[in-house]
Amino acid sequence: MQLSKAAELCYEITNSYLQIHQESQIISSTQEAIRLTRKYLLSEIFVRWSPLNGEISFSYNGGKDCQVLLLLYLSCLWEYFFIKAQNSQFDFEFQSFPMQRLPTVFIDQEETFPTLENFVLETSERYCLSLYESQRQSETAINMADAFREFIKIYPETAAIVIGIRHTDPYGETLQPIQRTDSNWPDFMRLQPLLHWDLTNIWSFLLYSNEPICGLYGEGFTSVGGVNNSLPNPYLKKDLSDIPLLFEWEIAHAFGKNAAGEHDPIVNTSPISVVDKERFSEYQDDYYPGWYLIDDTIERAGRIKN
Ligand code: ATP
Known part of the structure; x- marks a missing residue:
C-alpha cells in the first residue's frame, strides 16, 4: 500500500466511527476523544510543524495505544493533504501526495516477543513507516534518552515526535499534549495527543477499525x-x-x-x-x-x- 492510500483508509475508518449512532456511552465518549485528538493534530500541531516534510516523527512499538494514535495521525495527515490540495490552484487529480513513508522510531529496549517484532515489521509495511530501529544493548537496559539522541543524529530534521502516552500511564498524569523534552533529554517537542483516552476508548476504536x-x-x-x-x-x-x-x-x-x-x-x-x-x-x-x-x-x- 502507498502512504496516501493507507492515510485515506485511516481517514475512512475514523469518519465511519464518528458517524456511528448507537446508544453507547463508550462509543460517544470515544467519539469525543477522537474529536479532541483531531483538534490537537489539525489545529495545534500541523499548523506549527508540517507533517509532510520530516519535521514530525512517530514513536511506534506495535502497542495498542500507538496503533490507535497512528490510525488517527494518518487520518489527519490525509485530511491535511486533502484540504491543502483543494485550496491549490491545480485540480485535485493532478496533485500527488508528497511523502512516501512516515519517519518512525522504534526503540528495541529489551528482548522482545517475536510476535510483537513481526507485528511491528508487518504494520510498518501496511502503514508505510520508514522504521528506524535502535540498536539493542545485550546486557544493560537501553537508556531511552540515548536511543532518541541517536535517532535525532540520523534524522536531524526532526523537530517533534508523536507519542501515544495516556494520562493513566506511569508518569503520564501531569503531561501536556505539546511539551518540550526534559533537560536531560535530546531537545525536541513531545506531541502527546492521546493523553485523554482511557482503555474503553482504545479498545472500542481499535476493535471497530478491523485493522490487524x-x-x-x-x-x-x-x-x-x-x-x-x-x-x-x-x-x-x-x-x-x-x-x-x-x-x-x-x-x-x-x-x-x-x-x-x-x-x-x-x-x-x-x-x-x-x-x-x-x-x-x-x-x-x-x-x-x-x-x-x-x-x-x-x-x-x-x-x-x-
Ligand atoms: P501497551 O501499553 O499496550 O504496551 P503502547 O506501547 O502503545 O501500548 P505504552 O507502553 O504506554 O503504550 O507507551 C506509550 C507510548 O510511548 C507508545 O504509544 C509509543 O508512542 C511510545 N513508546 C513506548 N515504548 C516505545 C518504544 N520501545 N519505541 C518507540 N516508542 C515507544
Whole structure:
C-alpha cells in the first residue's frame, strides 16, 4: 500500500466511527476523544510543524495505544493533504501526495516477543513507516534518552515526535499534549495527543477499525513490554470470574466487510510466532483476551517489575 492510500483508509475508518449512532456511552465518549485528538493534530500541531516534510516523527512499538494514535495521525495527515490540495490552484487529480513513508522510531529496549517484532515489521509495511530501529544493548537496559539522541543524529530534521502516552500511564498524569523534552533529554517537542483516552476508548476504536492488532493482546496481555517483564494480565484469568465483553457491537459491526459481504465477527489479531506459542503453551487459553480488561488502574498488572 502507498502512504496516501493507507492515510485515506485511516481517514475512512475514523469518519465511519464518528458517524456511528448507537446508544453507547463508550462509543460517544470515544467519539469525543477522537474529536479532541483531531483538534490537537489539525489545529495545534500541523499548523506549527508540517507533517509532510520530516519535521514530525512517530514513536511506534506495535502497542495498542500507538496503533490507535497512528490510525488517527494518518487520518489527519490525509485530511491535511486533502484540504491543502483543494485550496491549490491545480485540480485535485493532478496533485500527488508528497511523502512516501512516515519517519518512525522504534526503540528495541529489551528482548522482545517475536510476535510483537513481526507485528511491528508487518504494520510498518501496511502503514508505510520508514522504521528506524535502535540498536539493542545485550546486557544493560537501553537508556531511552540515548536511543532518541541517536535517532535525532540520523534524522536531524526532526523537530517533534508523536507519542501515544495516556494520562493513566506511569508518569503520564501531569503531561501536556505539546511539551518540550526534559533537560536531560535530546531537545525536541513531545506531541502527546492521546493523553485523554482511557482503555474503553482504545479498545472500542481499535476493535471497530478491523485493522490487524498485535496477537499478544488475544492471549490475555493488556500492556506489552519485553519477554522478561510481561505476562498475561492476572485479572483476566478465566477461572476467577465471568467477565463480560463490552465491545460486542464494535466487533460485529467492524469497519469493512468480508468477501461474502457479511460482517466478520472475529477480531483481527496477528499470528502468534512459533517461539511464543511454545512460551505460552502452559497457560494458553487460560486468559480472556486483553480487550476484556477495561480498568485503567490494573492495565499493567501483567508487567513484572525488574
Ligand atoms: P501497551 O501499553 O499496550 O504496551 P503502547 O506501547 O502503545 O501500548 P505504552 O507502553 O504506554 O503504550 O507507551 C506509550 C507510548 O510511548 C507508545 O504509544 C509509543 O508512542 C511510545 N513508546 C513506548 N515504548 C516505545 C518504544 N520501545 N519505541 C518507540 N516508542 C515507544
